Amino acid sequence: MRLVLVLGDQLSSGLSALLKTDKATDIVVMAEVADEASYVPHHPKKIAFTFSAMRKFADKLRKEGWVVAYTKLDDQANTGSIAGELIRRAAEYDASGVVYTEPGEWRLIEALGAMPLKTHSLPDTRFIATHQEFDDWAKGRKQLRMEYFYRDMRRKTGLLMDGDKPEGGKWNYDHDNRKPAPDQVDYPGPMRFAPDEAVQEVLMLVGRRFAENFGDLTPFWFATDTDQARQHLAHWLTGGLPKFGDFQDAMINDNRFLYHAVIGLYINAGLLDPLEVCQKAEQAYYDGHAPLNAVEGFIRQIIGWREYVRGIYFREGPGYTTRNALGHDRKLPAMYWGSETKMNCMDKSVDQTKAEAYAHHIQRLMVTGNFALLAGIAPAEVHGWYLAVYADAYEWVEAPNVIGMSQFADNGIVASKPYISSGNYIHKMSDYCGTCTYRVQDKTGENACPFNLLYWHFLDRHRARFSGNPRMGNMYRVWDRMDDVRKEAVLREANDFLQRMDAGELV
Template identity: 50%
Template sequence: MTRLCLILGDQLSLNMSSLQALDKGKDIVLMAEVKEEATYVKHHKKKIAFIFSAMRHFAVALKEAGYQLQYTQYDDPNNHDSLYAHVEHAVKEHKITQVVVAQAGEYRLHENMSSWADKLNVELEITEDNRFLAPLSFFSDWAEGRKQLRMEFFYREMRRAHRVLMEGKEPTGGKWNYDSQNREKAPKDLNIPKPTSFAPDNITKEVIALVEDTFADHFGDIGNFHYAVTREQAQQVLAEFIEHRLENFGQYQDAMVEGEPWMYHSHVSFYINTGSLSAQECVDAAEQAYISGQAPLNSVEGFIRQIIGWREYIRGFYWHLMPDYKQKNHLHAKRDLPDLYWGGKTKMNCLQQCVKETKENAYAHHIQRLMVLGNFALLAGLDPEQVNEWYLIVYADAYEWVELPNVSGMILFTDGGMLASKPYAASGAYINKMSNYCQNCAYSVKEKVGHQACPFNYLYWDFLIRHKGILQKNPRMAMIYRTLEKMDAKRVEHIEQDAKLFFENLANNEEV
């Protein structure tokens, strides 16, 4: 019996479950850079370059480990358009009797692969994706019978199950969550370390040339490519985060500074999501930094919560609720995504900075994604399908399993509160509190209405007015709706007029 193991572009680990039972002497590993996966949305140029380069470097690692590898590059004249076509060809060529693949991260691809056994007339084994600490059954068991699927309680179960930052049955330090200590604005004299970067080698240079030639019409800049494309480089990114940035990560993880896209963040989501780093080694490194006194508990707990809390929760949430979850639109949002998300001109400095850095880096940290880009999408009532596609396109760490729940549930409240207990809506005051963007903006964050007012200010209240019938029943929104009820009628009229004019200008592609 000869087996064929398909490795997907985000399964770049020698420890993948699909590789474990292979006979290196006769079984074959298949990898391919295929058109279907690279273009089902028009991914950011740097995202494609990062994944293709990481794949090609992993192919080298597979060969060095003794695997028989069949690898097809994107511009190979014998390249097929889809993963299925590559598998079909390999099954016939090598008389394959069994195809093995770890579960795909995206529902559409998993459903596609699940039909291959009948189509190919071979045995198909889909193994558990062991890049995650929790199997999907762990989330399902936890979710069963619960009216609310809140991340905080899932996170506590993960801490207990994996004995992370625990002292007996109690959390280290006596608290599960230190997020209240992690919301400081960055002072002006902050000395932010540079991100770990790597000069492109010959493999990466070939990929960059391919992307420049073949994906020229895709969004994003390809210059200044400096990402880790091997496991060894990814391990260096983690090590330097632990040494240079983890200490201040917690305190400033929500802060935004103009011209500083990387801040104190780890930047390891690129590499965990492709398999170059394991979640366990990231958690272990951070926990050891606390034990050794290298980093404070609020930073370590905050980082670990992002991995074994949020990341694992989001993945379980996605699979628990798909495919219906993708169609939800609780607030009936339908406005088209405006040009400013693609780099179109805007006088709103916060949006301009976040889009600019996204275009340059295929990266923005979570508060930029949630409370600037996402907040605007929520307040403006942008169509969830278009917003989801944008986030999937522009970020190099974005795959549907992680992107969809974050955007639909956390950002757009399309599920009516299944993920987040209330919409993450905010006025310009929040952005001013957590950033220095407002200092160089054409608008005044202090003005509430009028042509000089920060649009976030009146759009926030207009959003609450538009959705009063739905949101005023939410207990966490009660106080703000009481404030709205006491608001002067003339001010409410100004808010609605300003919002109407803003949306008219937005629809006409005028600079807002």
């Protein structure tokens, strides 16, 4: 008899560890443990979602005939760690060893490998690309650009393919997906589920144990099992997908979701199969329900970007999260934890994160991430924040997005240039600037948008590194054409802003 470990982000009936073991003789082990719930101060909604989904998945397995040894967080015998629970259960059941599907974090891989038990690790077959396939693709390439990997994933899956050519004649329709914020949104947002008795029990537990964590526990509306997640997906395919492409980069003061799918947490936890999700979106296109630019853009995020960042995470190894190519060392400002700020875009993005454990990719990349990069915040601090506050965040997906894409801390493995912008980009893609204390039109002066000041400050202090980047040459030519008086004002005011922020003043 063996133990079969199922982690909180492996809630899939097709999990390799379940398929390779025998419900007649083996014991499934699932555990809510302090180590996993607190290695970063997770958003209470994320903890409640994970524990609720785990408990429901355990019940599903029992109904299918599995014996499940499940440990709740407040069980007296709880050892507090996954390894500790496996060792305890091995002694309890006199198990010969442990079978598990590879975890998505190096931290857990190392902890399981160090156990004094016989273990057998299986690949996570829920992903489209294996580690070997990604490494084979990456071998010998000077640049690991996602676009070319994505094309291989299209060929492998057959999604949106017309023979050996892409549907519509082009691989990428991103140029059609950058419309600014619409005047109104005719999609009501994600499907909301009232907490049932099982979820209510978890909410009470999380409310007691994690009351001090950043984030609002209630109202809690996430799907917590596969049936609910599929209902939400169907709801979005009908109402959100048709306009998702057009407005996927837009941001609005009074609408947190626009046309976004909000399914990353369900896919990453295992409640939805990524390929099945993409196939349903593809069918919406072939049925004439959604345009190609929307469907292609959505599928690219899953079989392109999601698979790509996982490949980067495992290829780069356990030290990836400590990288700091730009030498940034500033502490994360209190505004990231909800303290008052005069910057409306930051306030809206952080407040939404606090309320929903969710923000869409442009809010993460071009508002909170952009500011952190411009301000020189230590990437380890930024990484810890993103891992803590979002319900869809697991290190394999979060680290390359933050360390690589957002903060350029990996020195260009993921991104060909830093993703930075002045306030103009935020103004173009949102209505945030219209209600901000600062004026996006002001480049210097008391009311100048901090993004305007910090943008040039970043370029100036990193000139030796980036002035030769072909994608950044025009930025430096603009800076060089400015007169010395204006340059001095920009740098002086940017430094003053950073000093006031570091001192804890309202900025």
